[in-house]
Amino acid sequence: ALYHINAGTDDDSGPLESFVSFSIELSSFVDYAGNLSTPNTFSYNLLSNLGNLMGSKPYVRIGGNTQDYALYNASLKEAINGTYDANKSKDYPTTIYIGDSFFESYNTWPGVKFSHGFNLAKGAVGAEGWETLERTAALACKALSNDNLDAWEYGNEPNNYPTSAQGPTRPRGWSARDFANEWLNGTREINKQMRKHCPELADFGFMAPSYDDRVRNLNATQVWGYGLDKYRSVKWYSVHNYIDGATSPGVTLQGTLMNHSRTIRDVDEQVAEYKRIMSTNKGYAPLIFGETNSLYFQGKPGLSNSFGAALWGVDFNLYSASAGFKRVHMHQGTDYRYQAFQPIDTNKTCKGTKAPYYGSIGVA
Secondary structure: OOOOOOOOOOOOOOOEEEEEEEEEEHHHHHHHHEEOOOHHHHHHHHHHHHHHHOOOOEEEEEOHHHHHHHEEEOOOOOOEEEEOOOOOEOOOEEEEEEEEEHHHHHOOOOOOOEEEEEOOOOOOOOOOHHHHHHHHHOOOOOOOOOEEEEEEEEEEEHHHHOOOOOOOOOOOOOOOOHHHHHHHHHHHHHHHHHHHOOOHHHHOOOOEEEEEEEOOOOOHHHHHHHOOOOOOOOOEEEEEEEEEEEEOOOHHHHHHHHHHEEEEEEEEHHHHHHHHHHHHOOOOEEEEEEEEEEEEEOOOOOOOOOHHHHHHHHHHHHHHHHHHOEEEEEEOOOOOOOOEEEEEOOOOOOOOHHHHHHHHHOOO
16 A cells, blocks of 8 residues: 655644554553663663654553553552452453552653543542542652653543443443533643642643544534533544454454455544544644554454554554544553563563564554
């Protein structure tokens, strides 16, 4: 395929700096980045390789499903404590507490800019969740006051909340207006905490709405119309996308990932919806993939970790750039099958680069 891509720095001229970027599952962040006493230099070297090719290091979003499970525990000595429930997910913990030292990881990769994901699923509906929002906003802003902040995020795939396979966090009748009101209330609180603790980061901007492409709950045009950007606080219009599911019937390397028409369909649908939303003149934000990869449910062995998947990544990223996406954050997690690299040795996966990383090198 031939792609026509104009490089530049404004909205009309093509992809922005660090087009090749990453999203890391919040529960895996410490594995990937380490801490101040033991930074993960392996991960940093791989990010630096991409930075050398692009002229700027990848931006890294910290979030995913586990950002909406994470609660704050001031007495926690370790960075994160996660409990797995195999009935909900075998790939990540679904009961999570983070402590103060979790935020050290934001200062182990010099030159990398981050977005931090706050918990909307629990943050907006209970005292413990709201306290987590207040306390972690202060900790996050201090950790990201070193010219290493890209944006904030409040909630991951909220259109999944009423139907989540890991357990619904909102009733079936939860509406687009309900979501918009909760999001606006929470982001006002985040900015309030910024003004109190890190005034230089006040009103820095959010990526939103962080929608999952597969679910049609909470009509995105309605949400935007209800004023999601009424305070001009949305810095990036962020959407998520997976070509298909790891457990979906009929998924193959040739017919699914290496099928260019599937990439065209997904990307073009996202762009068309984005244009409809922006045409309402209810605010404006450039379009990014805040989270994406090959097959949801963390990828499929033999497909998502193959060199065929690396070629899919090249095709997907370049077509996204030609269609108007400004940045693409490929999602990662410890032991995930579609990961670009495994940051540590575990009893499931050896530390090392994986095939999709070389796809990212090709795009960079």
